[in-house]
Amino acid sequence: MKNQLIQYVEDNFVEKKENPKFKAGDTITVSYRIIEGVKERIQQFQGVVIQITGSGVTKTFTVRKISGGIGVERIFPFNTPLISNIIVNKRGVVRRSRIFYLRGLTGKKARIKEKRGL
């Protein structure tokens, strides 16, 4: 069980965000705000969620995509104020909650079956 005082700090100093529900195997697009000096722009990162880890305010998810033939993974905290939007593009059918086997697969082998009839 978490200490009450830690819970107090997390409840009061971290703003909880409402994110759409997704799990490992789903394809999502994360809109991430990037601040360069005074300018601000939004970068989109689309890929497959390969794991969700942690709990409470330190909960994070990892998104993997293939960019120019090279695998790229990014870890996002659920509660970061820098995420402006998350869109779930596809629901995937996978049997485990951490699909690291995807790292060893490329091309047609790396496809994930889509969940139909939602």
Next chain:
Amino acid sequence: MSGLIGKKIGMTSIYDASGKSVPCTVLEAGPCVVTQVKTVEKDGYDAIQLGYDEKKEKNTPKPLKGHFAKAGTTPKKVLKEFTRFEEGSKKSFGQVIDVTVFVEGEYVDVSGVSKGKGFQGVVKRHGFRGVGDSTHGQHNRLRAPGSLGASSWPSRVFKGMRMAGRTGGDQVKIINLQIMKIVKEKNIIVVKGSVPGPNGSYIIIERWS
């Protein structure tokens, strides 16, 4: 200087103004009671003694009971002396000091007793790099300390040579930790970074101006 006695509660993370995740330690600090005031005239130096955390009356020896009675307070578990506490200001016996001695954003030093690691080798204890490779025919030297005291000279092992032994459990001070948040009602201080010792251990928070 100013300081407080407290407890390490545990770690979490919060987000700063630019949206970055900052690893933080939550500390419970004070309220502390002034149990003794030392002055230049009487003791040769300026200091105050602070007490923290309640202690059972039946577990307190008589001489200490008298000491606490003089300050008009209940027995405390931890006593710690702070020299030149907020120079110029006068503290009196029994005065309660809380987190308001600090302000958000300033830098403090936190000391505590680090986690005990037991008997450890030189690689973990002193950061030695071991000897040679892990393969190419070599065996059992990977985490060895190497030579201790060569052959013809000095032909002995110098005193203080770093070797394997009990690790951790030492008094460790981490300096310049920034205070991220202060909550007066709950006696909470949130500092950036980590603090020595296990959760629930006593720590000293101090600030030198």
